[in-house]
Amino acid sequence: MIWNEAKECMSRDELADLQSKRLVKVVNRVYHNVEYYRKKMQAVGIEPGDIQGIEDLDKLPYTTKDDLRDTYPFGLFAAPQSEIVRIHASSGTTGKATVVGYTRKDIDTWAECVARALTMAGVTRGDTIQVAYGYGLFTGGLGAHYGAEHLGATVVPMSTGNTKKLTTMMIDFGVTAIACTPSYLLHIAETLEANGDIPNIKLKAAICGAEPWTEQMRLQIEDKLHISAHDIYGLSEIMGPGVACDCKYHKGLHVFEDHFLPEIIDPETLKPIGAGQTGELVFTTLTKEGLPLIRYRTKDLTSISYDKCECGRTLARISRFKGRSDDMLIIRGVNVFPSQVEAALLEMGGTTPHYMMIVDRVNNLDTLEVQVEVEERFFSDEIKELENLTKKIAHAIQQAIGLAVKVKLVEPKSIERSMGKAVHVIDKRKLV
Amino acid sequence: MKQLSVFLENREGRLEDVLNLLKEENINIISLSLADTSDYGMLRLLVSDPEKGKKALRENGFSATISDIVAVTLPHKVGGLQQVLHTLYHAGINVEYMYALCTTTDEAAIAIKPSDLEKAQKVLEDAGAHFFSEKDMFL
């Protein structure tokens, strides 16, 4: 099944025409409505008239998360507040959140894209879907919710946190589809398995995203639950979940190119590179009104293929992600930067103590431990004081990143010093 | 009295590393106590030269500090320790931690870290307690 055959299967030439028209429009929009973009374009001597179509794309400057930070909170919005109907936010590289805004049309576009993704997973209006992403500032919950409603499925807005309630309702309501992070779905699968409840569920499909996972993990989920599991990709800056998704052939994620124009660039030289080669994924939003972004660097590393897929879609496919070109971690669906942990430690006073973040996956749930060296100035001969210190550090980090963390005090100089760039993360999850 | 405290990760051989270091510095250990949590331990030592010990430990990457404690001797009779604690409690002083220091045929000694050191020394003195000091150890 294809939700929007006219768009998802259009010829590459027709698509290029549509993309060109939309690109011209969005460039005009940001030039006239966003002072920051106007200045950025003027700085490189570009006017809207210089952009006639997608062949002129590489004349435009890139946008990065830093631009969003510099214009916090609404400086890149291209629509007045009266037209903005929704705000979402995710963590930024430093204390400030990355804020995104949507007009009513943006919300509709988003729902359309999620509906396409759900359809790729075989979900129809005859299905009952549990949305088990967090609802709130995070785009996962509401994004999947609106898409599933747009599709016409029956939506059960579970959010996260109560696995027992989720599995009970999954059985009692005859739930046939679920949207959540892949690690949470594995956790759910193991809970069902432990209770001998696998035969009692009617689940047939899952769309999972918001964190990196492996093909092996996808197959494991399919095998355990006897379902079809799909990888949905998105980032709040561009839209949220629903920028790309894989069809039943699982040979890459189809990008909804009529809304999001992808490029792959070399993160060092910043030059576009050819199809099939791995580089950094860059998106230009073609239809966004609230927060249109021009050549936004996602920092996600992947490659792209323009070959027609067996499913009939002509939309380009990006391969499973091969990592990131920055140090961002995704832990339980939450974006975490070591710099946030560092800033929290700095608030403890003085200089930052040496620290190491250990990310692991225990029983399919991500865990974060932060090891902090006990320097003289923190040291006390009373365990009570050290425990207070541990709690204080954990609280500060938790406030900064929005995730529960275990803090472990370690001896001075016990954390390995690297010769070059400081290493502050050990990721034991083996996701790539 | 001066007590030397060392932070120890719960890793194999760390305690021995400390003891080895003190031996090399020719520092005599009179008494020690080890308090532990699931992640780390706190080694508290009464030694012949705490300053020298601290310096050596720090130079070798340990977190070490010196703190003041009171040590009192207790004759071997029922209720001796209770009497000391009662005196402190009565004066509104908390015991952060304590441990046995040494025992001879006549008496025992305990080390106490009170919440208020000066006050503790004064009330114990007023109550007629006998303090144990460095010179008692190395005679």
Ligand SMILES: [Zn+2]
């Ligand atoms: Zn396909």
